[in-house]
Amino acid sequence: MLPFLAGVLVFTGPVSSGFLSVPHAVAATQSSAVTYKLTKQSETMVTSGVRQLTYAWVPSKSSIPTEVLHVLQVDLKNPYVQLNAMGGPQGSVTGKQSVGAMTKETEAVAGINGDVFRTASSTEGVPMGAQITSGQLLVSTEQLQGMYAFGVTKDGQPIIDNFVFAGTVTAVDKGVSYPLTGVNKSAYRTEPDKGYSHVNALYLYTSAWTASERPANSSTTPNEALVVDGIVTEVAERGAIATPIPENGFVLRGHYGKDSGNFVASLAVGDRINADYSLTAKSGKTYNPADFQMMVSGHTLLMDQGAPVSFTRDVNGLSGYADRARTAVGFSKDGSTAYMLTVEENGGRKGVTLKELQQMLKELGVWKAVNLDGGGSTTMVTRPLGDFQTKLTHPTSYGTTQRLVTNGIGVYTTAPQGSLKGIAASGPETLFIGQQAAYSLKAYDTYYNPIDPTGLTPAWSIDKQLGSFANGMFQAAKAGTATVSVKSGNASDSLKLEIVGEAQIDKLIVEPSSTLLKPGATINVPVKAQLTDGRLLSVPASSVSWEFKGFTAAVQDGKLTIDKVQNNIAAGYAIARYDGFGAVAVLASGTEQMLEDFEAATYNVSFSGTPVETAGSAAIATGITGRESSKVLTMDYDFTVGTGKRYANAVLNDGKGIAIKGSPSAISIDVMGDGGMHWLRAEFINGDGKPAYATIADQVDWTGWKNIRFDLAQAGLKGEAKLVKLYLVNQEQDQDERSMLGQMAFDNLVLQYPPGQIAVAQPTIVMTVGKKQATVDGKSVTLPGAPFIQKGTNTNYLPLRFVGDTLGAQVVWDNKAKRVTVLRGDKMLELWVGKDTMTVNGVRQSMPVAPLLIKGSVYVPVRLVSETLGQKVDWVNKTQTITIR
Structure with a gap:
């Protein structure tokens, strides 16, 4: 156990050098201890009874990044506030969507992601624990050890406990009953016996199950009965019922040839069916699911009686001892306040360990808490004061992209429309010099809910001369912090404005789409800034100035077009500068040569997977979205079976590969991504017959077509090399962050040849x-x-x-x-x-x-x-x- 001193956590230990990211707990030197302090940075209202707070997790050593904690503090005693479980589109338990989409669909004013879901063994994305929405049990618990859930009863009492499902299905006319194992469950392995969940088990599936199978990969043949309004309307043996499940019905699924299947087969059309089920807490109390307003399961218990507890489940699969984005939910000792919280992971902010998360919860005063799905799933959305729609509260691990998740916890208001209480200034709070931004006036009522601001005339001002306002448009002129104020009649509001300056930048990054120095070439040159506090921000093209050494060029809207190149230069330098801070893109003259566009390819393309359970296919195909009229290389992959690190390979020319002439420095390639988050690589065979490897993308975090340039220096190609594979790696760590099924496509592989290594003088x-x-x-x-x-x-x-x-x-x-x-x-x-x-x-x-x-x-x-x-x-x-x- 780590020591707790005076309410501040002290972390000590050696620095890890393994594959896992080094957690804060071991980031200090062996001879020094690091303490952390939770410092509130901001507070605002979301709606009556709901506050949004931001905290900094500040280390005692300045060399360690400051992490950021976001909290939704919900007054459960407020008569106008409710929590509820959100899910897939139209309430589907097998369809995933982003937290932002969930809040929009259900008209929530805020929300966070919820339960963990099993991507490695099923395609449905169903919650692993229980989900209750508006008093209805949509998904039951699984037979797993140490899984805790958060719920709120009909009378507004929060509960966190380890729940067990039990149920019975009775054929009323026959007087025969059979135990019910679960509701709307994917196939899984039970604990601790590692049994198969659907073997000789009876399950109930409702219209919320929208996947094509009930379920996939169950290793069982079903007997099924469709029940509508409590009456059997259809029975099928050795197969699934094709009739869609109506909202007033359900399907009973048993195992053909086993007792559960025999029970289903014994039913006849017209039989009356009664299904009863309940949830029993570890405390011993049994609940009817209708006793709850909502429930969302999580993973391990984090806090009990105001103190961190030992993890109730193995957290290695969650990277529990490494720094990651985190999501959790808990409540106060008196049960009057719920805490929904997320910890950022983006840019230089790496997140926290679960031990650190526990200490954060302790300092917040949380009495009991459970960990929810984290990492790339961590998402919080909130409705800014005066706005009508929710927005992403902070960057996800992927920036502004929200991962599709299985469910979430939504915050809802039932307050009536009140009278005008105040106005709110709305607009970006972080700008770059030279950037222009629009600000608008919002209004809210006595319940902090938005109202139409029509008729209000705003007057804008800023307390420091960092730029100028004109009709709500602000032009940032110099770095600093200021307060932007707006007045309308007797009402006023303000927001803090930060204009990023050189002193805040830790790293400026230029990512050119090509490094070839050639007259007439157009190169995309996006610029990003990583700040000293860890934020990674895109710098607007209008805020970047450029200097060129060795050539002349023009840059417009982030695209650099080369004009003239000086004779006999080894390299040209495109220097991007923001507020005096510079970064360089080094360009060299050379040539380009098409390696493969697949239009006239006559060789064979095949698929191979590792381990052998990895399935998929590869082919040269037409009709792919975005390339409908041309041929491309496609690769479908299936990582749902097997364990450990997995590989999906598109093998070119039966492994003999495509010949690469000369010594190119880079390859540009068009890649259709699927957002699967896998590691994308290329394998070559050198002239000496030895393999060489290059990374195309650290993770496939995009969908649709994208042009990528990757350096071949990392591969160390020698002699007449050949490209033999394009492949994905599903690494063993954090597999729950990645898609198990997907499709990639590749087109237009272009070799880029420089004149050689950039020669430099080597005098003594x-x-x-x-x-x-x-x-x-x-x-x-x-x-x-x-x-x-x-x-x-x-x-x-x-x-x-x-x-x-x-x-x-x-x-x-x-x-x-x-x-x-x-x-x-x-x-x-x-x-x-x-x-x-x-x-x-x-x-x-x-x-x-x-x-x-x-x-x-x-x-x-x-x-x-x-x-x-x-x-x-x-x-x-x-x-x-x-x-x-």
């Missing part, structure tokens, strides 16, 4: 402290200033321009910014006089000492700069000699 420079005379490759030269050792820091300084010029680098001085830019090979180094930070290819790094400006020359720490540029530095203390080689 020998200098002596205090002397202007030096040698370059043995030849005597005179320095503009002698190297010296700075007192107090024991750091060797030398003139940057001399070293840069000697190493064949371009050195550019910006006198206004006091910034020097060094371009050499595939690196861009930027330093500022008097600042102890530098950037290397857009990544901010600390320096032990700052550059100095002496008599018009910039002096820099010799070892740091030289080694950053890829050189080696030797120091001989006896002779005070510096050698760069």
